[in-house]
Amino acid sequence: MHLIDILREDARQASMYLEVITLLVESLTLYICHYLSVNVTLILVHFQSLPLTH
Structure with a gap:
């Protein structure tokens, strides 16, 4: 019973870490x-304005 509690706690912590990692990856991807x-x-605007300046 005690071992099951330890495993359950480990699984809870692992899922918590997984959530944090997922959030980090998502925010990094969005950024x-x-x-x-x-x-x-900016590049497109720059290239579009080039012919106008010449």
């Missing part, structure tokens, strides 16, 4: 996507 989309937009 990267946002960063890339902003950069792509």
